[in-house]
Amino acid sequence: MFYYIRLQFMRKLLLLVTLFIAGSFPFTLQAQNTWVNKAPYGGGLRDEASGFAIGSKGYIFSGNDTGTYYMDMWSWNSISNVWAPAAAFPGGKRLGTESVSLNGFGYAICGEHPSNCFLTSGRMGGGVCAGTFYNDVWKYEPLSDTWVNDTAFPGGSRDFGVAVADPDDSTIYYGTGNNNGATFLSDWWAFYTPTHTWTQMANFPGGPRAFAVGFFANGKIYVGTGDDDDSINYASNDFWQYTPSSNTWVRVADVPGMPLRSASSFSIGNFGYVCLGLNNSSYSSAGWRYNTLTNNWRPIANYGGGTMSDGVAFAIDSNGYVGTGYSGDSTYSQFWEYTFDSSATLGVPALIVKTPTASLYPNPANDKVTVNFSGINNLPATFTLMDILGNTVNSYVINNATGQATFNVSRLSSGIYLYQVTDSGKLLKTGKLIITR
Numbered sequence: 116m117f118y119y120i121r122l123q124f125m126r127k128l129l130l131l132v133t134l135f136i137a138g139s140f141p142f143t144l145q146a147q148n149t150w151v152n153k154a155p156y157g158g159g160l161r162d163e164a165s166g167f168a169i170g171s172k173g174y175i176f177s178g179n180d181t182g183t184y185y186m187d188m189w190s191w192n193s194i195s196n197v198w199a200p201a202a203a204f205p206g207g208k209r210l211g212t213e214s215v216s217l218n219g220f221g222y223a224i225c226g227e228h229p230s231n232c233f234l235t236s237g238r239m240g241g242g243v244c245a246g247t248f249y250n251d252v253w254k255y256e257p258l259s260d261t262w263v264n265d266t267a268f269p270g271g272s273r274d275f276g277v278a279v280a281d282p283d284d285s286t287i288y289y290g291t292g293n294n295n296g297a298t299f300l301s302d303w304w305a306f307y308t309p310t311h312t313w314t315q316m317a318n319f320p321g322g323p324r325a326f327a328v329g330f331f332a333n334g335k336i337y338v339g340t341g342d343d344d345d346s347i348n349y350a351s352n353d354f355w356q357y358t359p360s361s362n363t364w365v366r367v368a369d370v371p372g373m374p375l376r377s378a379s380s381f382s383i384g385n386f387g388y389v390c391l392g393l394n395n396s397s398y399s400s401a402g403w404r405y406n407t408l409t410n411n412w413r414p415i416a417n418y419g420g421g422t423m424s425d426g427v428a429f430a431i432d433s434n435g436y437v438g439t440g441y442s443g444d445s446t447y448s449q450f451w452e453y454t455f456d457s458s459a460t461l462g463v464p465a466l467i468v469k470t471p472t473a474s475l476y477p478n479p480a481n482d483k484v485t486v487n488f489s490g491i492n493n494l495p496a497t498f499t500l501m502d503i504l505g506n507t508v509n510s511y512v513i514n515n516a517t518g519q520a521t522f523n524v525s526r527l528s529s530g531i532y533l534y535q536v537t538d539s540g541k542l543l544k545t546g547k548l549i550i551t552r
Contacts, residue, residue: 148416149453150418150451150452153191153450154191154196154198155448156175156191157189157200158185158189158198159180161175161448162178162439163178163179163211164177164185164439165178165214166429167214167222168216168429168430168436171194171431171432172190174188174190174201174221174255175189176189176204176223177209177223188200188204193431193432204253210227210229211274211293212224213276213277217308218285218308218478218546219487220254220255220308220476220477223253224287226248227247227249229246250268250270250273258485265311266306266313269313270289270290271294273295273300274293274325275292275326276290277292277324277328277329279338283334286307287305288359290303290316291319291325291341292325293325299325299344300324300325301323308478309478309547317363323344324341324342325341327339328340332386335359337367337405339353339354340353340389340392341376342376348374349395352372352373352375354405368405368411375389375392375394377391377424377425378399379427379428381428381429384433386405386406388428388435390402390415391422391424398442399424400418402418420449421442422442425440426447434455435455473487473488475534478548479548480548480551481552483525485520486498486522486536487519488513488519494538495514496512496513496536498520499535500524500533524550527550529551530549530550531547534546
């Protein structure tokens, strides 16, 4: 009897200790390598839309539903899991627009409004749907919820290219796609956002390509998959690494599994993710994680919404998000969250701490600058502004849990400054700030 009572006491003590430990840490134990269903897209059924994330919010706009085209945009709050209408895309109803976020702004590049058919060449195998193709560039400002027209893309009108933002140098890279011709394109361009200027770079070496994907990770840009004009399966699984500083390309490990086009991709830290897509008429639900340090791919959990292509994807903190899309005869409004598998998908439980991020806008600035941050674990953080020689000009404290902090720079002279954001001694973000008068 004494042994039984003692055993029950020890079990209760162990339970109390476990609960105490779980409640004492500033992070939570989450399921790894899993997809969780979130609130469906606020705009309803949508295919071949476009989207980006700024801070703790994601944005999805444009696209179509079985031949009906849209220009609306909705924002999703990752904290409340609620969609809300935002400023409509001023470029008109279209599909095939590529978009990214950079320095706290969203950018939308090119696209097409089909005029005489419902034919999406991403899943119909190299077909071209005649319509109006665009080369315009639009910039979205979240604080004012407005779009402004930016410098047009000089490479010519097109749809379904690849756009990747390089936050280390305030540059957007864009290229490939379809210009309503018989073949696809392989050109590659750099858009330096502080001066609104485009420069043509070394061509994508994989050859003419449309419906490819790309992401930025570990200081490099990665582009691959897509329709390579192959009349057999209209898809490919090659992947390439672009180094901005040297303007050079090198082939890296191919994405495993079947060749893909119209896939979805996002990046978290040093890892890039590619999932979904189709090969000829076969849709996929599979996903793969690329390690930029070891140049290898590992499978991740299949997409929670089943087989699909043309989904919008972006990352917020340490989570990836994929939603909308198309499969067979179905258009979707579903939206799913992927939990970062920090254990490298080996099945080992891991503790997840949200990755701190910070972005700065407007840039260039002449009066005030705003730091948009998320995932900072130990406020206050510090925003330090330095001259081009690295001398500290001013230091500001970030002690605002809302995710934004605004600083006055009106007394500083025009020129190029360096900045860094640190949290408990950890460097979160570095970059250049241009001040103009």
